[in-house]
Amino acid sequence: MAAGASRAKTLRSVDLARAAGISTQQVRNYEEAGILPPADRTASGYRVFTSRHRAALLTYRALVKGYGTGPAQRMLHALHAGDIPAVLALVNESHAALHEQRRSLQAASEALTAVAERAPEEAAPSRSVLRIGELAHQLGLRPSALRVWESAGLLAPRREPVTGYRRFGPADIRDARLIALLRQSRYPLLQIRAVLDGLRQSGSTAELRAALARREEELTARTTAMLEGSGLLHAYLRDYGSDRPGPPGSPAREDRG
Template sequence: MPENPQTGRRLRPVDLARAHGLSTQAVRNYEEAGILPPADRTAHGYRVYTPLHAQALRVFLALLPGHGHATATAIMRAVHAGDADGAYGLIDDSHVQLLDDRRTLRAVAGALRELAPEPGADAAASPGATFIGPLARRLGVRPATLRAWERAGLVRPRRDPATGYRVFDAADVRDARLARQLRRGGHPLERIAPLIEQVRTAGGVAPLEATLADWRARLTARGRAMLAGAAELSAYLDARG
């Protein structure tokens, strides 16, 4: 089979696989999924790859850390279908998600900073313990809002055995204050609930500093990975012409 002057020497599936620690079956699967462009076949039916296929594989693997498997696959499929605008749109969507995650992180960090003990709180007698009405007034929300937060799992007040009234202890007050701050930032209940659960699991706000630092580091790594993936994709698009 003559070599294509644009794509260069012929490569076997094992050549692509070894370069990236993959199996040859994984390389074939990537081709079938549209991650690699279609390969030519020899007279005996063996796949013949080129440096362009190797470059496509590098692009996909570079896109993975920033976009995830599903989106990286969709980007490569769009490129090989000649739909560059579709590929750009998928990349834009990932950047929007990253920006949203950064805003959530800032909101959580800001909300946690505001959870310092409230001035004038009497820590001597049952610190933070209160009923729904006084807590609602303290937070500037309606009692019905606190009941909605309870149904969503944001607060978990106990019931007074004699009266059946909700009793919010210090941890419940902390969770309610955190919920209020995040709701003010426009975050829906279903996104707030797991964050508050993290506070409960950590045993308070202070232990979450390491969690926030790790979260911030992962977002930074994702942003850097998106830049690296974009550079590889740009070079690949130029090579395809």
């Protein structure tokens, strides 16, 4: 290490691992993947970290919770390359995507409630029975999507006796519309099945409302995590954003804290 870097500020892999609650192997993996700045090595080959590496690690772990693994990795890679505009662009993209998910959830909530509370005959189009291609066209989907939902037990259309073609009646059409709307809001098939079971068995929209509430809680939790991650990212940019580490083994800059 350079003379300017105080010994008190040097850290080992185990120190970073304890700070983040991960294994020392994960710390090494993060450094090799470029998520952490390159670490200097001792004469015997051990990695020597600083508070900058600790800040990068904690920032990355917080970013993953809110932004996801892929965006968080790209942010740290861009940051260590000195491309601050790219870092900020990634932040903006993630926030815009979250905003669209909230808008989609609100629209889905309004549409789902309206569709679920109407009788199947009212929710169906003018033709009371549709074939798979016709229904897929109305929903803006491929017929294969309807086949997947049928295989998952979400739809059970009748079959024409001679041809075996699927025939979607009013209840099937309503259910397909509900599934399509829920899938747009990224609901897993198992949750959708619980919603449909409630509608079919009792006509209740309670499970539907519960599913929407869970999704709202998920988005709120993600928003909170993004705020935490962006706060650490801002601190990292403030303290280290102007520094670009050299290749491994190069003289270390004086650490800032």
